[in-house]
Amino acid sequence: MNIRSQISMVFHLDKCIGCHTCSIACKNVWTDRKGAEYMWWNNVETKPGTGYPTKWEDQEIYKGGWDKNGDTVSLRGAGKLRGLKNIFHNPNMPVLEDYYEPWTYKYSDLFTAPEGNDQPTARPVSLVTGEHIDVKAGPNWDDDLGGSPDYARKDVNFKALTPSEQESLFQLEQMTMFYLPRICNHCLNPACVASCPSGAIYKRGEDGIVLINQERCRAWRMCVTACPYKKSYYNWNTGKSEKCILCYPRLESGQAPACMHSCVGRIRYLGVMLYDADRIEQVASAPERDLVDAQLGIYVDPFDENVIKAAKANGIADSTIRAAQLSPVWKFVKQWGIALPLHPEFRTIPNLFYVPPMLPAMASVDADGVYDSHTESLWAGIEKSRLPMQYLASLFTAGDTERMKLVLKKLLAVKISRRNTTVGDLSAKEVADALEGGRTNAKEADAIFRLTSLATFEERFVIPPAHREESIEMLEDTGDVKGNTGFGFKLKPARGL
Amino acid sequence: MKSWKMMCWAVAAALIIGTGVSAQDGAEIFKKNCTACHKIGARLVGPDLTGVTEKRSDEWLRKFIRSSSSLIKAGDPDAVAIFNEFNGTPMLEFQFSDAELTAVLGYLSGFGAQAAKTDTAAAAKAAEPALVFTDADVEQGRAIFQHSMSAGGPACVTCHNVSDAGLIPGGLLAKDLTHVAGRIGDQGIVGILGAPPFPAMAAAYNGSAALTEKEVHAITAFLVHADKNTAATAEVGGKNTMLIWGFGGLVVILLGVALTWARRLKRSVRHDIDARQLRTI
Numbered sequence: 001m002n003i004r005s006q007i008s009m010v011f012h013l014d015k016c017i018g019c020h021t022c023s024i025a026c027k028n029v030w031t032d033r034k035g036a037e038y039m040w041w042n043n044v045e046t047k048p049g050t051g052y053p054t055k056w057e058d059q060e061i062y063k064g065g066w067d068k069n070g071d072t073v074s075l076r077g078a079g080k081l082r083g084l085k086n087i088f089h090n091p092n093m094p095v096l097e098d099y100y101e102p103w104t105y106k107y108s109d110l111f112t113a114p115e116g117n118d119q120p121t122a123r124p125v126s127l128v129t130g131e132h133i134d135v136k137a138g139p140n141w142d143d144d145l146g147g148s149p150d151y152a153r154k155d156v157n158f159k160a161l162t163p164s165e166q167e168s169l170f171q172l173e174q175m176t177m178f179y180l181p182r183i184c185n186h187c188l189n190p191a192c193v194a195s196c197p198s199g200a201i202y203k204r205g206e207d208g209i210v211l212i213n214q215e216r217c218r219a220w221r222m223c224v225t226a227c228p229y230k231k232s233y234y235n236w237n238t239g240k241s242e243k244c245i246l247c248y249p250r251l252e253s254g255q256a257p258a259c260m261h262s263c264v265g266r267i268r269y270l271g272v273m274l275y276d277a278d279r280i281e282q283v284a285s286a287p288e289r290d291l292v293d294a295q296l297g298i299y300v301d302p303f304d305e306n307v308i309k310a311a312k313a314n315g316i317a318d319s320t321i322r323a324a325q326l327s328p329v330w331k332f333v334k335q336w337g338i339a340l341p342l343h344p345e346f347r348t349i350p351n352l353f354y355v356p357p358m359l360p361a362m363a364s365v366d367a368d369g370v371y372d373s374h375t376e377s378l379w380a381g382i383e384k385s386r387l388p389m390q391y392l393a394s395l396f397t398a399g400d401t402e403r404m405k406l407v408l409k410k411l412l413a414v415k416i417s418r419r420n421t422t423v424g425d426l427s428a429k430e431v432a433d434a435l436e437g438g439r440t441n442a443k444e445a446d447a448i449f450r451l452t453s454l455a456t457f458e459e460r461f462v463i464p465p466a467h468r469e470e471s472i473e474m475l476e477d478t479g480d481v482k483g484n485t486g487f488g489f490k491l492k493p494a495r496g497l
Numbered sequence: 498m499k500s501w502k503m504m505c506w507a508v509a510a511a512l513i514i515g516t517g518v519s520a521q522d523g524a525e526i527f528k529k530n531c532t533a534c535h536k537i538g539a540r541l542v543g544p545d546l547t548g549v550t551e552k553r554s555d556e557w558l559r560k561f562i563r564s565s566s567s568l569i570k571a572g573d574p575d576a577v578a579i580f581n582e583f584n585g586t587p588m589l590e591f592q593f594s595d596a597e598l599t600a601v602l603g604y605l606s607g608f609g610a611q612a613a614k615t616d617t618a619a620a621a622k623a624a625e626p627a628l629v630f631t632d633a634d635v636e637q638g639r640a641i642f643q644h645s646m647s648a649g650g651p652a653c654v655t656c657h658n659v660s661d662a663g664l665i666p667g668g669l670l671a672k673d674l675t676h677v678a679g680r681i682g683d684q685g686i687v688g689i690l691g692a693p694p695f696p697a698m699a700a701a702y703n704g705s706a707a708l709t710e711k712e713v714h715a716i717t718a719f720l721v722h723a724d725k726n727t728a729a730t731a732e733v734g735g736k737n738t739m740l741i742w743g744f745g746g747l748v749v750i751l752l753g754v755a756l757t758w759a760r761r762l763k764r765s766v767r768h769d770i771d772a773r774q775l776r777t778i
Contacts, residue, residue: 054770061762085757086758089761091758091760091761091762092761092762094762094766095765097765097768097771098766098767136774137770147774150770150773150774151770
């Protein structure tokens with residue numbers, strides 16, 4: 001057993017209102033720079049939709065992630081020979097148009113325009129070239145199903161659906177959507193790290209955050225294509241690639257990442273997960289139908305004596321183990337099993353989990369043309385969900401609809417149990433059936449409700465102390481400078497220390 | 498002020514040096530610059546210069562020496578005739594000063610038609626006997642051609658190519674020498690090797706790096722041999738082959754690139770979306 005700690009996250013999609021506050025917080029803190037204007041380390045997509053960059057999920061186009069190769073995995077678009085072949089010309093690279101050309105408006109024209117018959121307008125100006133542009137797309141151009149013939153209908157996850165099923169989805173009374181906020185998954189088996197020819201990308205030992213060393217990056221951009229989530233971006237100004245750093249300077253000082261801190265719907269949870277690093281290869285190369293179970297199996301119980309012993313042997317601090325025991329991610333993912341990884345079939349073992357959305361139940365239009373959304377009970381059952389189960393399964397369980405149903409049934413049980421508590425208009429049998437269908441009980445349902453709806457800041461973000469005082473000891477002997485100066489000097493003063 | 502003064506000094510110095518050139522120096526200049534190709538009383542790479550000052554005007558000679566090619570280009574009948582007579586090999590261009598030209602022409606005028614007549618018999622006698630080349634000379638010459646000289650000069654093959662079975666392909670910096678013997682004759686080769694008139698060769702084989710007589714003989718033997726034993730088309734064909742192979746190679750490489758990356762992303766993934774939206778506007 002090789003126990004390591006990993007900062008993991010849960011996004012509760014039922015709570016996401018699609019306000020993009022997270023994206024703006026991230027942009028203002030990190031990517032409001034020349035060359036980074038087009039990057040959205042955090043973005044919110046509308047599903048169904050093609051996302052950002054366009055069709056990022058279609059690995060037939062971008063060749064990201066891993067392929068199962070016997071008992072192991074190999075990179076789909078890079079690797080030793082293929083990487084060498086493509087090192088000067090990466091054939092699967094997204095271009096700026098696939099993201100969007102960032103722009104601003106020439107607001108000064110509003111003030112300097114000469115007097116005339118028409119109101120002056122502020123024309124859009126490209127932030128890359130400075131020229132006037134005709135805006136073709138933005139990072140969330142298909143927000144709320146905007147332009148759905150071009151975007152929603154081309155969602156890659158519809159592949160499992162028959163054309164008639166797809167058609168019925170887009171009927172006026174049956175259309176539905178939900179939001180999918182995305183950041184870097186800080187994967188356990190990151191394809192970006194594996195693909196980097198310069199060895200510039202690394203996974204931090206203490207918390208598993210994946211970072212790009214800006215000094216070693218040589219702009220090969222293999223990570224841009226290798227990351228199946230397209231969360232590594234090339235900065236055309238600095239000539240280096242960049243990605244979400246999970247606000248590690250904030251984490252190290254005990255603050256939640258900017259996107260999570262600012263989240264209006266409070267959908268985001270962050271905590272430590274302990275995992276067994278020896279099993280990464282085995283999990284990544286599991287058969288597709290076992291992928292989710294295999295991944296959930298890699299996270300080990302932080303209350304287990306053996307795990308704690310192995311963790312301590314690996315130098316994991318007591319405070320980190322304590323944080324793992326309190327982790328909301330542990331509860332959502334392992335204890336309750338209602339949070340699932342996004343696209344586990346990419347085989348990168350992502351550490352961002354999603355509680356899937358309970359979509360509105362199906363309505364129908366009867367023979368007289370009357371719109372009827374009335375169902376026998378309040379919650380008609382997840383089988384009548386507007387979005388086909390295959391679609392959600394394609395997103396979160398690598399196509400396993402049974403597993404998807406189970407998770408949704410549990411979420412439904414929580415709602416029914418809660419209604420029973422607050423309104424009390426349901427029969428005991430109805431409640432018991434729902435709980436049984438969701439393989440849960442009233443106590444657990446209540447715990448899920450509390451962490452979902454009433455959680456405090458400290459419960460949502462259990463950030464372990466970073467122990468920077470210990471990590472500095474790896475770099476220098478603190479005894480040498482003990483008692484010398486209060487703060488230390490970058491440059492020694494002329495008069496000496 | 499200072500530059501004005503300096504210029505005065507420079508003009509004065511030039512005048513002193515310029516007027517200092519005499520007929521004696523003419524002989525020196527001729528030996529240094531002209532003997533590689535010209536001889537008095539015999540035809541070498543270039544024509545016999547006996548009585549040349551009587552045959553041509555002084556002005557014409559000065560123009561020809563400074564730039565024969567511009568005369569040819571201008572269509573001067575005499576210049577064109579000479580150019581054609583000597584296998585289309587233009588004379589090198591010499592940037593002599595007026596004084597130097599006067600000296601050389603003065604020196605040449607000493608070998609008038611009269612002198613030529615009286616000296617004809619002597620010249621015929623004095624004409625060097627035809628060179629004799631043995632197989633050993635050829636072998637030695639081939640070896641010298643691709644190795645550096647005894648005095649340290651660079652190997653011929655560095656800049657020159659000769660199409661010969663026993664020789665590696667040579668450089669393309671200077672002329673192909675496969676048929677040089679046919680163009681300028683063995684005496685011409687000896688002359689050029691003895692006192693190279695070409696700036697690059699003169700610099701490479703000057704002073705202490707000069708070729709020995711034996712080396713000159715061997716190299717000449719090899720070049721005569723190469724001229725006789727290589728098909729006349731080899732040289733010309735070689736150039737075309739280069740072009741054909743180069744172009745063919747480019748096509749093969751481009752095809753390879755096109756096939757290897759046949760499935761690359763050829764345009765933006767959004768292309769279809771943008772195209773459809775533009776159509777509907």
